Amino acid sequence: MAIINERDRREVQAQLKALTGPVKLVNFTQELACQYCRETEQLLREVKELSDKISLEVYNFQLDKEKVTQYRVDKIPVTVVEGSKDYGIRFYGIPLGYEFVPFLEAIKDVSRESTDLLPETRAALGKINEPVHLQVFTTPT
Numbered sequence: 622m623a624i625i626n627e628r629d630r631r632e633v634q635a636q637l638k639a640l641t642g643p644v645k646l647v648n649f650t651q652e653l654a655c656q657y658c659r660e661t662e663q664l665l666r667e668v669k670e671l672s673d674k675i676s677l678e679v680y681n682f683q684l685d686k687e688k689v690t691q692y693r694v695d696k697i698p699v700t701v702v703e704g705s706k707d708y709g710i711r712f713y714g715i716p717l718g719y720e721f722v723p724f725l726e727a728i729k730d731v732s733r734e735s736t737d738l739l740p741e742t743r744a745a746l747g748k749i750n751e752p753v754h755l756q757v758f759t760t761p762t
Contacts, residue, residue: 623667624660624663624664624667624717625664625667625668630667630671633668633671633725634671634672636725636729637668637671637672637674637675637725637728637729638672639729639732639733640672640674640675640728640729640732640733641674641732641733642674642704642705642731642732642733642734643674643675643676643704643705643732644672644674644675644676644702644703644704644728644731644732645675645676645677645678645701645703645704646665646668646669646675646676646677646678646700646701646702646703646728647677647678647680647688647692647700647701647703648661648662648665648677648678648679648680648698648699648700648701649680649681649682649685649688649689649692649694649697649698649699649701650662650679650680650681650682650697650698651681651682651683651697655682655697655698657698657714657715658697658698660715661698661700661714661715661716662679662698664715664716664717665677665679665700668728674732675728682694682697692707694711696713697713698713698714698715699711699712699713700712700716700724702724702727702728702731703731704731704732704734705731705734708731710727710731712724712727719759720759
């Protein structure tokens with residue numbers, strides 16, 4: 622059974638036509654003791670099928686230690702959204718519900734290597750001269 626219904630599939634496919642550059646989705650998963658790992662991988666496979674600009678790599682969190690270290694992954698399931706470089710965008714858990722729209726926006730942003738941030742926001746962010754670890758937590762309730 623598909624995760625994305627046919628109506629939403631058409632809408633997502635229409636949005637993904639705006640992709641200009643390649644996007645790689647990197648999924649870290651495992652078969653046992655992982656809530657939503659299987660569903661996350663299925664969702665990513667469905668999204669990948671909607672654009673020829675999207676590729677998908679799937680790694681085992683326990684076995685693929687080099688990739689785990691490379692992407693600085695510390696929990697699963699996780700999806701890395703990567704364009705011409707790794708911007709540090711990670712979606713932990715399954716990016717469905719309220720998280721699906723930001724997930725699609727992240728795909729579009731890394732594809733065009735830009736965001737819709739206002740110039741004053743970009744200027745303010747440009748003044749940050751040390752690493753920042755930003756996390757956004759959501760809950761379905």
